[in-house]
Amino acid sequence: MANISQINEKILSESQKIMKLLSNKTRFQMLYLLEQQPLSVSQLMDLLNMEQSAVSHQLAELRQYQLVSTKRSGKGIYYRLNDPHILDIINETMEHADHVLRGKKHGE
Amino acid sequence: MANISQINEKILSESQKIMKLLSNKTRFQMLYLLEQQPLSVSQLMDLLNMEQSAVSHQLAELRQYQLVSTKRSGKGIYYRLNDPHILDIINETMEHADHVLRGKKHGE
């Protein structure tokens, strides 16, 4: 019988961290936007229509897990993706979502 | 400038649902285990070392989003994966996790 201990605990918990990070709408969108170009905190505020503090807190999470990195330029601090691998997961998920939605259109 | 509205809202929110489901350790493990074989609630209780009610509640989530389906056999109710696509996301995530962990070993 399969046992949970067969799953490498470390891999499992690392996977969890990633999933947790991606499970928040704001963070997911941030990564999606940063895929296209680096953005400052205030740009993200505008794009996401959120308060500065909330944006900074979420960016702090992404930074903590090294999914993004920062660089000051002029007055602002610009965030960029640090981990292109994550995009594979995001894109795969969005593709999946797309399939599900299409599937449901012809009556599921 | 990129705008969040460029992201198809439906796809985004469907993606969120998936990520939310996968972000919970119990549910993630359940899917991982069910990948290998159908399991009854009590088997899952044992494997995950959790209470019956908690297990059932989490299974209900997975059922609601049609990630698993059920079939009675004898006394027990067996759960099986209903959406093999999800596995791609799980596997991709675990691969990623594995890479990250390996990467960190030689000092990141």
Add this chain to the structure above:
DNA sequence: TTTTCATATGAGAAAAATATCATATGTGAG
């Protein structure tokens, strides 16, 4: 049938994640 076993479910408690508010920090402009 009645009983028993496995599972489901609703309501509320407990825990975790997120947002808000107030304030600190750091950099460039003047």
Add this chain to the structure above:
DNA sequence: CTCACATATGATATTTTTCTCATATGAAAA
């Protein structure tokens, strides 16, 4: 140096998720 602006951060408040407890349901065994 002082000010103003952009961002970070700590301490709660709020919201969301998850668990627990009690009880319901439904099939199978007796």
